[in-house]
Amino acid sequence: MEEDKVLHFTTFYGQSVEIPFEQLPGQSRSIHEFDKLDRVGEGTYGIVYRAKDKVKNEIVAIKKIRMEREKDGAPISGIREIRILMSVRHENVVQLLDVVVGRSLESIFLVMEYCEQDLASLLDNMQSSFSEAQIKCIMIQLFRGLQHLHKSFIVHRDLKVSNLLLTDKGCLKIADFGLARRCSVPAQPMTPQVVTLWYRAPELLLQSKIQTTAIDMWAAGCILGELFLHKPLFPGRTEIHQLELIIDLLGTPNDQIWDGFSDLPILKNFSLKRQPYNNIKHVFTWLSAAGQRVLNFLFMYDPTRRATAEEALQSSYFKENPLPCEPEMMPSFPQHRIRRGKDIK
Known part of the structure; x- marks a missing residue:
């Protein structure tokens, strides 16, 4: 459980970091760097949108994670999905491109490659x-x-x-x-x-x-x-x-x-x-x-x-x-x- 409260990821600037989940907002891109275009689906723990990355000028899929909290306040389900996607790189598994945040810990988004x-x-x-x-x-x-x-x-x-x-x-x-x-x-x-x-x-x-x-x-x-x-x-x-x-x-x-x-x-x-x-x-x-x-x-x-x-x-x-x-x-x-x-x- 303790491991699930720590997130390992590489920032937009290429820096590899390992931080407690509650420190994530200051370490990642903002959702305001993306234009949401339309809603394309809903996953087990989040809603999926088609969006445009304004920095890279490309179409991506963005999934807003439902931050369902455990008794100790840690959003374990969201952390698990992020950690698993970050550890997987294969042409037949959807690729996680980035983790971006909104104004608070309640607004965590996964940026993934877009499929038609x-x-x-x-x-x-x-x-x-x-x-x-x-x-x-x-x-x-x-x-x-x-x-x-x-x-x-x-x-x-x-x-x-x-x-x-x-x-x-x-x-x-x-x-x-x-x-x-x-x-x-x-x-x-x-x-x-x-x-x-x-x-x-x-x-x-x-x-x-x-x-x-x-x-x-x-x-x-x-x-x-x-x-x-x-x-x-x-x-x-x-x-x-x-x-x-x-x-x-x-x-x-x-x-x-x-x-x-x-x-x-x-x-x-x-x-x-x-x-x-x-x-x-x-x-x-x-x-x-x-x-x-x-x-x-x-x-x-x-x-x-x-x-x-x-x-x-x-x-x-x-x-x-x-x-x-x-x-x-x-x-x-x-x-x-x-x-x-x-x-x-």
Whole structure:
């Protein structure tokens, strides 16, 4: 906790500093050096704007951090997101450019690279699905970003299509690290109420407090299925309904396929729906055997057996026809860019 109250960052002038969070306002640029243009979205812990950097004359994204304070007064959630973003540099993770401040500690803004569109808005507005070559291109970039995060012991904990951005050059960026945490070995207990319901792994739905990078990989499987079907794979209304949808596709888990399954405490209170079959090949009938294996590997019930990002990248599915297209060959969809709100004066 003490480490979370100290912020390490490089100022606009290139000076590397390590300071207590409450001293931040005197050490960074002012929000008045940016012109807010319009609101483009809302993350887990903040509102996102499109803005113009008046000093550098470039368009950026600015996220105003919600400074929710813990009992001791420290805005821990905001600090964690800043520290995680500052420690990550990868082409498939949205880049934090600067930390700027308003008039007080209550006004902290993250300045990030601007991306023209997000995957959710594209799926909502596209009349036809991405081609399989395009889907492979998207997923390879997602797995590369996750591989980098997981090697850095960072678990995102809220992967979904609305948190995946695309540039006009076809580069995918993982965004919104408001729920991200550093994980440890062995894993330490964390709250299970994370990850948007439709992308939530079964161990979270069954209230396991141990979270690993495997929850990101389950969410990646949900994203892959959504790209194939052009609709959410598991659009549950409640946690019980979510589990039922998962069981309909994958069958009911047991101790043979999920070590320690019957020891999960919540199972003492209710019984899961009985369905003995895996139906992936019946739902994704057009998909090659290698593609079906990727989905099955991402959807392993036992998180210790679930595919890692590195293993997913090595799948033969990405080496067979149709081959993944190059990012620069991805369509830019200018007609489906992030919808703008009213200009902010």
